[in-house]
Amino acid sequence: MFCKNKNKTVFYLRKSYVLQDSGPVSGSNAVFVHLCVMIKYVVLILTVFCRSILFAQLPYPDSIALFRKQYKEDFIKEERSPLKGNDTAFLRFFPVNKAFALTAQLELTPKSPVFQMQTHNGKVQQYRQYGIASFVLKGRKYALHLYQNLSLLQQEKHKSHLFLPFNDLTNYESTYAGGRYIDLNTEDIHKGTIRIDFNKCYNPYCAFREGYSCPVPPVENRLQVRIEAGEKLFGKK
Helix, strand or coil: CEEEECCEEEEEECCEEEEEECCCCCHHHHHHHHHHHHHHHHHHHHHHHHHHHHHHHCCHHHHHHHHHHHHHHHHHHCCCCCCCHHHHHHCCECCCCHHHEEEEEEEECCCCCEEEEEECCCCEEEEEEEEEEEEEECCEEEEEEEEEEHHHHCCCCCCCEEEEEEECCCECCCECCCCEEEEEEHHHCECCEEEEEHHHCECCHHHCCCCCCCECCCHHHECCCCCCCCECCCCCC
């Protein structure tokens, strides 16, 4: 997925933001580029809609299996992917555990200021806190902060996206030291609650290769519990 930003093309890579020089576009080329963007946008909407219906109809373990299958396929389709060919065979996941699919109480924080979130390559990205999700796991109460990327808020197709980066006690052992991510959406909010499924958490691109600008989970999202769900450390040495 991408959008034009002056003479840059901004690729949205599993919440890793990579800039690629593309040079100026004008005349008939500009019309062609805009047409391609519109077609890609329509295809994306239809794909997401169809996937949502399919996920809703499947038994839970099967829906997670399908989610992971498509996750692997997306690496092959994306031209700026850190993985190629048979690399996806080394992607590893915890067994599906429905206990890690939680309903959280969501407290909105509309007056939260804009702040700079650090990334693994030393750059910063502009975010604002959207809300605080509170939930109970293994008999204890925890909270995670949800964020919105200011750049994505300017894009119609991404403005409802919510970003949930976190660390937990499995980091450095069975999961990536730099934390993992979950993608959410404002449309997932129902009567003051939001569903957080750790079985769908994934590694940032930085877990596979250097050269990407991957947000570092803020200190308030360091969970003092083992989240043995979702993606593990990459299996290829």
